[in-house]
Amino acid sequence: MPELHVGERHWSVPTGSNLLDALNQAGVAVPYSCRAGSCHACLVRCEGEVDDCQPEALSPAQRQDGWRLACQCQVSGDVQVETFDPLRDGVTAQVVATDWLTPSVLRLRVQAQHNLRYRAGQHLVLWAGQVARPYSLASLPQEDGFLEFHLDCRQPGQFSDIARRLRVGERLVLGELRGGALHYDPDWQSRPLWLLASGTGLGPLWGVLREALRQDHQGPIRVIHLAHDAAGHYLAEPLAALAARHPQLTVELWTAAELTQALAQLRLVSRQTLALLCGSPASVEAFSKRLFLAGLPRNQLLADVFLPRG
Known part of the structure; x- marks a missing residue:
């Protein structure tokens, strides 16, 4: 059976295993949302044998650099996987406002360490420590001086539990900006x-x-x-x-x-x-x-x- 290698860890998985599932089931936390190749939350760097069901979802430069969407990959042979490291690969951001728009909807506004070029409707992965969750941007790059997210906190969850306790001045890490179907042309x-x-x-x-x-x-x-x-x-x-x-x-x-x-x-x-x-x-x-x-x-x-x- 093929082997997955992540850092010093390695383990066997059945041929044809979904890469995202194989990583998460083994305790390697890889965030995800859509599982359709749209949100790009599950981006990992791979070296080895995987069958990519949606290669066009990433740019040629990203693919050349080894990045793959774990949800769209099946393991066909031994694979070395490098997951996103928020401390190395992320952008630091500071919480500038937290407002409860309803008892279950939290409006979170953050200020990135440097300006991000994005378009309305795109996604970002928010990291709080080692807990990550992709969220869509509700802000407008040309008008708002912050990044805004609307978080549904009705149900308990690792990230939403942390978000409920966030205070102005605390720091988060932003993952790479992702695409998405929604935009204005x-x-x-x-x-x-x-x-x-x-x-x-x-x-x-x-x-x-x-x-x-x-x-x-x-x-x-x-x-x-x-x-x-x-x-x-x-x-x-x-x-x-x-x-x-x-x-x-x-x-x-x-x-x-x-x-x-x-x-x-x-x-x-x-x-x-x-x-x-x-x-x-x-x-x-x-x-x-x-x-x-x-x-x-x-x-x-x-x-x-x-x-x-x-």
Whole structure:
């Protein structure tokens, strides 16, 4: 059987084993989120025999340097693995604000040691000690002087437990900036734009929305936020303020009890509509199915799914 080598450790795994699972099951902590090659949280450096199911997910320079997405690799022979070292490879950041937008949604703002070039909707991996979790950016690079994240703290978790106790002035480490499906393209300026989110999936779309408005998007923009109940609409006031200033923007706040009826009434005004979706797997699937039934072409839907750690 092939052997994995990490530092001084080595152990055998069955041929064809998923690299991410093999590492985590052996106690080598590799963060992950989407398991689809989108968030890039599980980046590791490899030397040896792995079958990469999604080589196009990384740049040629990254691949030349040995980086691979562990979730997309199957072990086919002996492999030497070097995991991300936050002390060596990360960027130090200082917590500048922590605000509870609801009893379960924490808005975390950090200031990086040096400026990061990013676009609205991208991901970063946050490290607190040796605990890491990928989060989407809710901030806007051209306007905000900080990096903003919206953390769902409803359930206990290694990182969310630490985040609840963070105080201004404490330090975190930022992993490498990752891609993601969500973004704003200036070529979309005249097309209808729909942003559909559930829970803290609204975070990256908040950044995309403000980027679209910053670039003077001319087409109608429709924002739909799905929450468990009315109290979960944690950006209701800022969204209303934006809608008051931008006549092309409409905002709809849905609750779980209203979802079935609201989806049934969803109609496309134009087949040129672009839809960006973000949130839990169930909500993204429900939104997607209804949009496709309404006639939205599949190549006009972009989605990021927030998977729970398990």
